[in-house]
Amino acid sequence: MTNIAFIGGGNMASCIIGGMLANGFTAQQIRVSDPGEQARDNIQATHGIVATGDNHSAVADADIVILAVKPQVMGPVVSDLASSLNSSCAVVSIAAGIQISDLQNWLGDSQAIVRAMPNTPAMVRQGATGLFANPLITSQHKESIQAIFNAVGIACWVDQESQIDAVTAVSGSGPAYFFLVMEVMQKVAEELGLSAQTAQQLTIQTALGAAQMASSGSLSTAELRQQVTSPGGTTHAAIESFKAGGIENTFREAMSAALNRAEEMSKEFSS
Numbered sequence: 286m287t288n289i290a291f292i293g294g295g296n297m298a299s300c301i302i303g304g305m306l307a308n309g310f311t312a313q314q315i316r317v318s319d320p321g322e323q324a325r326d327n328i329q330a331t332h333g334i335v336a337t338g339d340n341h342s343a344v345a346d347a348d349i350v351i352l353a354v355k356p357q358v359m360g361p362v363v364s365d366l367a368s369s370l371n372s373s374c375a376v377v378s379i380a381a382g383i384q385i386s387d388l389q390n391w392l393g394d395s396q397a398i399v400r401a402m403p404n405t406p407a408m409v410r411q412g413a414t415g416l417f418a419n420p421l422i423t424s425q426h427k428e429s430i431q432a433i434f435n436a437v438g439i440a441c442w443v444d445q446e447s448q449i450d451a452v453t454a455v456s457g458s459g460p461a462y463f464f465l466v467m468e469v470m471q472k473v474a475e476e477l478g479l480s481a482q483t484a485q486q487l488t489i490q491t492a493l494g495a496a497q498m499a500s501s502g503s504l505s506t507a508e509l510r511q512q513v514t515s516p517g518g519t520t521h522a523a524i525e526s527f528k529a530g531g532i533e534n535t536f537r538e539a540m541s542a543a544l545n546r547a548e549e550m551s552k553e554f555s556s
C-alpha cells in the first residue's frame with residue numbers, strides 16, 4: 286500500500302484528497318499535516334481523516350509526500366522536513382513557481398522530486414495537471430503520482446521543466462480565459478435582448494457541450510469548427526469577424542504574457 290502525506294491541508298490538498306477517496310484510495314493511506322486547527326477540522330469533517338499539526342510525523346512512513354503549502358513558505362517548510370523524509374519517497378510540489386533546483390537545495394540531491402501544476406477545475410474533478418519529474422523518480426512513483434492527479438481530472442508528463450511554465454500558460458491560467466469568453470458572451474447575449482438568466486444558461490451549456498464534443502476525440506477542434514461553419518451562414522459571419530479582430534494574435538499575446546510572468550515568478554521564489 287502506498288502511503289501519501291500532504292503537507293498543508295488547505296483548498297488544493299482537500300480537493301485532491303476528495304478525488305483520491307472517490308477513486309479507490311483509502312483514508313488509511315493518507316496523512317495530512319497543517320498548523321491551522323480550522324484546516325485540520327475541515328479535513329476531518331470533509332474526509333474523515335485525522336490531520337496532525339506535526340509535519341515530521343505525517344511524513345514518517347510516507348512513500349509520496351505532496352507539498353501543498355503556499356510558495357512563500359515552501360523554503361522553511363521543506364528545509365525543516367528534509368531530515369524526516371524516507372530516502373526512497375517521492376516529493377511532489379504543487380506550488381506555483383517553485384523549481385526543482387530550489388527543492389533540491391532544500392532536500393538534497395538524492396531525493397526523487399516531481400513538480401506538478403494542477404488547475405482549479407480539479408475542484409470539480411475536471412482538472413488538468415502538468416507533471417515534471419527529476420531523474421530519480423521511479424516508474425512506480427510515476428504510476429502512483431499519475432493516479433493521484435487522475436483522481437481530480439487528467440495529468441500529463443512533460444519532458445523539460447521549462448514546459449511547466451507553458452502548462453501554466455495553457456491549463457493553469459486557462460480556466461480564466463474560458464470564464465472571460467463566457468462572461469463576454471453572456472454580456473452580449475443580454476445586449477441582444479435575452480434575459481440575464483437565459484444568457485447565462487445558454488452560454489454555460491454551450492461551453493459544456495462544445496468541450497464535451499471536443500473531448501470525445503473523434504474530430505479535431507478545427508474539424509468541429511468547420512463542421513458547424515457553413516459558408517455564408519451565421520457562424521461563418523461570426524468566425525470571420527473574430528479573425529478580422531485578430532483573435533489568434535490576442536490569444537498568442539495573452540498566453541505569452543502568462544508564460545513570461547510564470548518565468549519571472551520562478552526567479553522571484555528561487556533561493
Ligand SMILES: NC(=O)c1ccc[n+]([C@@H]2O[C@H](COP(=O)([O-])OP(=O)(O)OC[C@H]3O[C@@H](n4cnc5c(N)ncnc54)[C@H](OP(=O)(O)O)[C@@H]3O)[C@@H](O)[C@H]2O)c1
Nearest residue numbers: 293294295296297319321324353354355356379380381403
Ligand atoms: N488553489 C489553486 O487553484 C492552485 C492551483 C495550482 C497550484 N496551487 C498551489 O497549491 C498550493 C496550495 O494552495 P491552496 O490554494 O491549497 O492554499 P491554502 O488553502 O492556503 O493551503 C495551504 C495550507 O498550508 C498551511 N500551512 C502553512 N504553513 C504550513 C506549514 N509550515 N506546514 C504545513 N502546512 C502549512 C496553511 O495554513 P495557514 O492558512 O494557517 O497558513 C494552509 O492551510 C500553493 O502552493 C499553490 O501555488 C494552487
